Amino acid sequence: MSIKPSALDGIRVIDMSRVFAAPVGAQILGDLGADVIKIERPGVGDDGRGYGTAWVEGKDGLETRQSSFFTVSNRNKRSITLNHSKPEGQEIIKKLVETADVLIENYKVGDLKRFGLDYETLKAINPRLIYCSVTGFGQTGPSAALPGYDGLFQAQGGMMAVTGLPDGHPGAGPLKAGPSLVDFITGHNTALAILGALMYRERTGEGQYIDIALLDTSVAMVSHIMQDYLISGVAPPRLGNGGNGGGPADLLHASDGIVYLTAGTDEHYRRLTVLMDQPELFTDERFDSNFKRARSGQAELIRIINAWSSKIPVTELLAKFDSVGIPAAKYNELDDVWQDPQVQHRGLKATTPHAHAKAGSVDLIASPLAQMSASPAAIRRAPPLLGEHLDEVLAELGYSAERIAELKDAKIV
Known part of the structure; x- marks a missing residue:
C-alpha cells in the first residue's frame, strides 16, 4: 500500500507539554506528518504516564509506563529526556529550536523564562519560531498563575450548568461530562492555532506567540446554549438526555435495548406520529410546537413514545425510523462501539505495531482527519517509551556518542 504525502512533512515540533490538552495538540500535528520531539523529565517523564486505569503491557516484563492517558495523546512522537533546569539541558533545547518550526509548552506562567526558554529569548535564536503556551487561565489576568484541570473548567465555564437532569427529577443537578x-x-x-500561524508565516516569514487557555475553550464549548443566554438573558434549563434543538429528542427504550431519537423538525415529528399510528399527537396542543415538544411537554411526550417503542426490538425500531427518514441510533456500550459496522468500515480502531508491547501492537483510536483525500492524517509511530529516541535525536543535533554518554552520567539527559 502506497503511503500518501503528509500535510506537515518537514515541520519540526518541540513538545514540552505534559498530561493531556497540549499533548493532544502536538499529537494532531504529528498525525499530519510533523516530526514531534517530546521532551520529558529524566526518570519521571510526562505526568500523564501515570494517569488512567489501564497500561500497555510490555514484552518480557518491560514496564512501558504507557497509561491510557499517555497512549491516547502521544503517538507519532519521539521521546527524549532532558533536565531543562541545567545549562547543558537548556543548550540542547536551544539547538533544537534552531531546527524547529513550533514549540509547545504548558508550564506555569513565566516558569520557562527563569531558564531562558521563554518566547522572547528563543525568538532571538529563531525568528520564525511559533511558540504556543497552553495554560488553564491564559497568560494574563487575576487567575493566570493558578493551576487548572478539565473538571474545574467544566464547572467554571458553564458546561456543567447545562449538563445533567432537569430540576425536579431524581438526581437532578449539574453534571460533569x-x-x-x-x-x-x-x-x-x-x-x-498553530496551523493558522504556519499559514501566516508562509505569507510573511514571521513566527509568533500563541496563548491558549482551557478557560477560553470551556466557555466557547457551551456554544449555541451560551449564545441563547447572551441573546435572551435567560439561562436554558438542563435537559438531561433531551436534545438542545428541537424535539422530541431523547433516549427511547426498545424491548431489548436503547435507541436515541432526534425528530427535531415539524415534518420529522409528523412522520413519527404516523409511524406510531397516533397522528392526533401532531395537533395535540401539548405538543403542537417545537418549543413545547422540547421543553414544556418534553417529559410527557417521551413517556408516550416510550410506551410505543418499548414493545419493539432495537433492530426493528431503527428500521421503522429509517423507513420514514427519522434520525435515530442504537445506544452503544463501549464494547458495542467497536462492533458497529460503520465504525468498522471507517477503520476507527487503528491497530498499530508496537515493538515494546507484549502483543506486538497496540489498538489506538484513529484520527478523525484520516479521510483527507490528498494528505490524510496517519499513525506512523506508536507512543514512545520514556527517552526512547534520546540518542537518535541528539546525534541529529551533532552530539557524539561520547558526549551523550557524559550527559547521561551527569543526569542532564
Missing part, C-alpha cells in the same frame, strides 16, 4: 472534553477540545484549538 465523562471524557475530559475541555482538555480534548483545547488540544484541537492548540493545533488549529
Whole structure:
C-alpha cells in the first residue's frame, strides 16, 4: 500500500507539554506528518504516564509506563529526556529550536523564562519560531498563575450548568461530562492555532506567540446554549438526555435495548406520529410546537413514545425510523462501539505495531482527519517509551556518542 504525502512533512515540533490538552495538540500535528520531539523529565517523564486505569503491557516484563492517558495523546512522537533546569539541558533545547518550526509548552506562567526558554529569548535564536503556551487561565489576568484541570473548567465555564437532569427529577443537578472534553477540545484549538500561524508565516516569514487557555475553550464549548443566554438573558434549563434543538429528542427504550431519537423538525415529528399510528399527537396542543415538544411537554411526550417503542426490538425500531427518514441510533456500550459496522468500515480502531508491547501492537483510536483525500492524517509511530529516541535525536543535533554518554552520567539527559 502506497503511503500518501503528509500535510506537515518537514515541520519540526518541540513538545514540552505534559498530561493531556497540549499533548493532544502536538499529537494532531504529528498525525499530519510533523516530526514531534517530546521532551520529558529524566526518570519521571510526562505526568500523564501515570494517569488512567489501564497500561500497555510490555514484552518480557518491560514496564512501558504507557497509561491510557499517555497512549491516547502521544503517538507519532519521539521521546527524549532532558533536565531543562541545567545549562547543558537548556543548550540542547536551544539547538533544537534552531531546527524547529513550533514549540509547545504548558508550564506555569513565566516558569520557562527563569531558564531562558521563554518566547522572547528563543525568538532571538529563531525568528520564525511559533511558540504556543497552553495554560488553564491564559497568560494574563487575576487567575493566570493558578493551576487548572478539565473538571474545574467544566464547572467554571458553564458546561456543567447545562449538563445533567432537569430540576425536579431524581438526581437532578449539574453534571460533569465523562471524557475530559475541555482538555480534548483545547488540544484541537492548540493545533488549529498553530496551523493558522504556519499559514501566516508562509505569507510573511514571521513566527509568533500563541496563548491558549482551557478557560477560553470551556466557555466557547457551551456554544449555541451560551449564545441563547447572551441573546435572551435567560439561562436554558438542563435537559438531561433531551436534545438542545428541537424535539422530541431523547433516549427511547426498545424491548431489548436503547435507541436515541432526534425528530427535531415539524415534518420529522409528523412522520413519527404516523409511524406510531397516533397522528392526533401532531395537533395535540401539548405538543403542537417545537418549543413545547422540547421543553414544556418534553417529559410527557417521551413517556408516550416510550410506551410505543418499548414493545419493539432495537433492530426493528431503527428500521421503522429509517423507513420514514427519522434520525435515530442504537445506544452503544463501549464494547458495542467497536462492533458497529460503520465504525468498522471507517477503520476507527487503528491497530498499530508496537515493538515494546507484549502483543506486538497496540489498538489506538484513529484520527478523525484520516479521510483527507490528498494528505490524510496517519499513525506512523506508536507512543514512545520514556527517552526512547534520546540518542537518535541528539546525534541529529551533532552530539557524539561520547558526549551523550557524559550527559547521561551527569543526569542532564
